[in-house]
């Protein structure tokens with residue numbers, strides 16, 4: 209049996225998709241943590257978790273990071289993929305280094321690469337490089353497409369029985385965010401993850417057509433996947449308020465999926481957590497009410 213390290217943990221991104229699940233799982237295990245939030249108003253649920261201590265700050269404000277990192281040994285680093293993400297995350301690494309943080313668990317992305325045509329994959333690789341050069345110990349989590357990203361297609365699935373993207377017929381080993389958070393818990397609290405880079409995928413690679421078939425089977429009504437030209441998807445993203453940089457990044461992401469570059473299946477979730485990665489059918493079953 210490995211012994212748990214006594215943690216002194218800071219989570220960034222704790223109000224978001226992965227961070228809130230990570231906070232919930234830490235709390236359920238009785239592991240206290242501090243969460244950096246930009247506003248207490250958006251963090252009411254988080255504040256109610258046992259073991260949660262909230263600190264107000266911003267990755268754009270180094271002074272606030274100094275306060276947030278006081279006494280912290282292990283930090284989870286995540287922001288959304290905005291045009292500022294690279295700078296924000298670099299700020300965090302610089303302050304963490306000065307504050308005496310020992311270990312950073314960085315939420316990166318599957319196929320992160322400094323030379324990728326996908327801007328998200330380039331910035332994640334640049335932050336990984338900065339962390340490697342900082343001398344801090346690290347674990348990099350590189351998840352593939354989140355299954356929960358398909359919640360973004362909820363309205364067309366509910367209202368039209370269709371969802372639209374530009375994945376072609378490429379297979380993608382999408383991953384459930386609950387499994388990503390479970391790996392983050394291990395990397396933050398247990399020994400054995402220093403210097404590791406984990407590709408985090410589901411147990412199978414499915415086309416969007418196969419995902420649609422699972423929606424149809426489990427929801428008991430037809431759901432179709434419609435492949436659209438990238439320009440249509442871009443327009444749709446802009447029309448619902450995505451900044452251009454982000455919309456273009458998502459188009460690049462989908463082109464990377466369509467080239468079949470996100471189809472590899474990794475066993476890291478099983479190896480790190482001791483439990484098999486959730487499959488797509490389980491995801492749809494667990495979220496069936498949301499899609500109904």
Ligand SMILES: NC(=O)c1ccc[n+]([C@@H]2O[C@H](COP(=O)([O-])OP(=O)(O)OC[C@H]3O[C@@H](n4cnc5c(N)ncnc54)[C@H](OP(=O)(O)O)[C@@H]3O)[C@@H](O)[C@H]2O)c1
Pocket residue numbers: 220221222223224225226227244245246247250265266267268286287288289296315316317318328351352353354355357
């Ligand atoms: N979606 C996918 O399929 C996918 C796949 C692989 C990897 N990823 C990676 O996953 C990451 C996004 O994870 P997610 O979906 O959990 O994110 P999310 O739900 O969009 O949440 C982003 C979090 O970052 C916080 N944040 C943003 N700017 C900040 C700042 N200046 N200072 C402090 N906190 C800040 C937000 O806080 P507020 O509540 O204050 O806004 C929020 O808690 C990205 O790096 C993306 O590349 C995504």
